[in-house]
Amino acid sequence: MAGKKLLVIGKVWPEPSSSAAGTRILQIIELFKEEDYRVIFASAAGESEFSADLEAIDITRQAIRLNHPDFDTFIAQLKPDIVLFDRFMTEEQFGWRVAEFCPDALRILDTEDLHFLREARKLALKHNEQYDTHLVNEITVRELASIYRCDLSLVISEFEVELLRERLGVPNSLLHYMPFLVDWSQLNPVNENPGFGQRNHFVTIGNFLHPPNLDSIRFLKYEIWPHIRKELPGTELHVYGAYPSKEVLDMHKPENGFIVKGRAEDAMEVIRNGRVLLAPLRFGAGLKGKLLDAMLTATPSVTTPIGAEGMRYGGDWPGVVSENVADIVHQAIQLYTQEKTWMKAQSHIIPTLEAKFLTENHAQPFLDKIHVLAGSIHSHRSENIFGQILQHQSNAASRYMGKWIQEKNSKN
Secondary structure (H helix, E strand, O other): OOOOEEEEEEOOOOOOOOOHHHHHHHHHHHHHHHOOOEEEEEEOOOOOOOOOOHHHHOOEEEEOOOOOHHHHHHHHHHOOOEEEEEOHHHHHHHHHHHHHHOOOOEEEEEOOOOHHHHHHHHHHHHHOOOHHHHOOOHHHHHHHHHHHHOOEEEEOOHHHHHHHHHHOOOOHHHEEEOOOOEOHHHOOOHHHOOOHHHOOOEEEEOOOOOHHHHHHHHHHHHHHHHHHHHHOOOOOEEEEOOOOOHHHHHOOEHHHOEEEEEOOOOHHHHHHHOOEEEEOOOOOOOOOHHHHHHHHOOOOEEEOHHHHOOOOEOOEOOEEEOOOHHHHHHHHHHHHHOHHHHHHHHOOHHHHHHHHOEHHHHHHHHHHHHHHHHHOHHHHHHOOHHHHHHHHHHHHHHHHHHHHHHHHHHHO
């Protein structure tokens, strides 16, 4: 594998301190680095002060531009063996250029989560309907087209693999289940984290640029927290998250125990010091990084079926799963005040982590699949007739539009 090159085209520069998506993409990159791939991370987005220091972990940075011939020259000279697209929007923007200038490169899409599923659930919540009613939307068509155009798509949740395969008919050969990854070294025994009596208050966390997190905070603020606070007047809810809006900052009401803290310097530390994590997500998709972090810090959590989706081991959950407000309030109070209940919830953490997220269970099957695909890419593509059709049509349309924008920009 020595000397092979992986080009990652990112929607944004990774911010592992801000979102689970930033951590996720770096985990995947690390698998390739361990196989001696040279990794180049490219993005057309602007960097922030919280962007990961890629050079420090031996990843080459490359700024690129949308609708610009510079990218064509760059990728033709780079000749990557594999191109990994970070979310379907990135594949839409650059996929046709990769196919044209590096036709033999293996094209992989990391879906992060299924955006069309999140959108369907958002619409269902708004209209008080079942998400099935909105499952086929504009984003569905775009995201599925991207999946078909790629040689392999990484899907973070078993539920989403099943949805794509069984409900929407995507061939299993185009899909690969890849959850968050946890090493044995991260499975700290319960006694290495603060105990019940050493922890105080409830905690919630999430990047506020992510709509499901913003909705969850509203849900907590106006429908859940007032009832918990009434029963436990001395407790507080500490609200952490990157990029809080003015709306979120205005929710800060110390007199009501609703404490908006903003960005956490160390997410694991703030979760570890809370007694219970609250994550009542009413829509969304994929796996929830905050709930994994709660497990890794031996912190029981309260969430919804959507929050726990793809993360449960059997029927057990390290805390509470409910979508009924009264039930969430009652069980959150029980979890917070009853040490035996709290410790029983803790007991489900290690079995869940071992069964669902251990790196050793997922890394080698993924790398093996990549190796097989790389050696049979032409036969693999010949069996994906829809992908060939979409690649042809997309190339024509995207090339025309890209060239038009390119020409327009050159005259300005």
